[in-house]
Amino acid sequence: MNIILLGPPGAGKGTQAAKLVASRNMIQLSTGDMLREARTSGTEMGQKVAAIMDAGELVTDEIVIGLIREKLEGNAGGGFIFDGFPRTLAQADALEKLLNDMGQSLTAAIELQVNDEVLVGRIVNRAKEAAANGQPVRADDNKESLKVRLMEYYKKTSPLLGYYYAKGQLRTVDGLAEINEVESAIARVLDNS
Numbered sequence: 001m002n003i004i005l006l007g008p009p010g011a012g013k014g015t016q017a018a019k020l021v022a023s024r025n026m027i028q029l030s031t032g033d034m035l036r037e038a039r040t041s042g043t044e045m046g047q048k049v050a051a052i053m054d055a056g057e058l059v060t061d062e063i064v065i066g067l068i069r070e071k072l073e074g075n076a077g078g079g080f081i082f083d084g085f086p087r088t089l090a091q092a093d094a095l096e097k098l099l100n101d102m103g104q105s106l107t108a109a110i111e112l113q114v115n116d117e118v119l120v121g122r123i124v125n126r127a128k129e130a131a132a133n134g135q136p137v138r139a140d141d142n143k144e145s146l147k148v149r150l151m152e153y154y155k156k157t158s159p160l161l162g163y164y165y166a167k168g169q170l171r172t173v174d175g176l177a178e179i180n181e182v183e184s185a186i187a188r189v190l191d192n193s
């Protein structure tokens with residue numbers, strides 16, 4: 001099974017992806033994590049995207065598609081959770097082609113549906129909690145960047161909801177429910193697919 005977790009920043013994609021990794025042995029492919037890793041390790045690409053990420057803008061399709069392609073090549077068996085990818089229609093088309101080329105397909109695109117007010121609160125909280133626990137605060141978890149991230153989501157990523165709906169692959173769960181309830185709702189989608 002290969003699924004996409006779709007939703008704006010703060011919807012809980014990373015949290016739910018981690019749960020699926022633990023419970024179903026799936027492989028989480030988070031382009032955000034890959035890009036942060038590239039920054040930390042100081043690669044040329046990492047340096048190039050740092051300012052774009054901090055501003056909350058999307059990095060180029062070419063870069064993220066390249067990152068995903070590399071990871072897919074090393075895991076022919078599938079079982080992927082795409083977390084934070086695709087974020088544009090071009091990325092969605094590229095993903096379909098990459099999966100087809102390896103004899104895989106997409107099982108479902110699962111939308112974590114949330115409410116914008118709650119979302120902003122969650123992200124501000126994520127930053128506060130990290131700071132209080134002495135953990136690093138994501139450079140893009142601040143109000144300015146958040147506004148840009150939300151705008152990028154609505155302008156470039158939300159059309160994917162219609163795209164996957166039209167393909168008959170969209171499933172929606174309530175992302176505002178308790179974490180365990182969201183997990184059960186996702187499990188039901190997977191078990192019925």
Ligand code: AMP
Pocket residue numbers: 009031032033035052053054056057058059060061064083084085086087088091140149
């Ligand atoms: P995330 O951890 O998924 O919120 O991603 C953090 C940042 O990485 C985003 O705000 C973008 O700057 C960049 N990013 C992550 N995934 C993508 C993607 N699929 N396309 C473009 N930019 C991305």
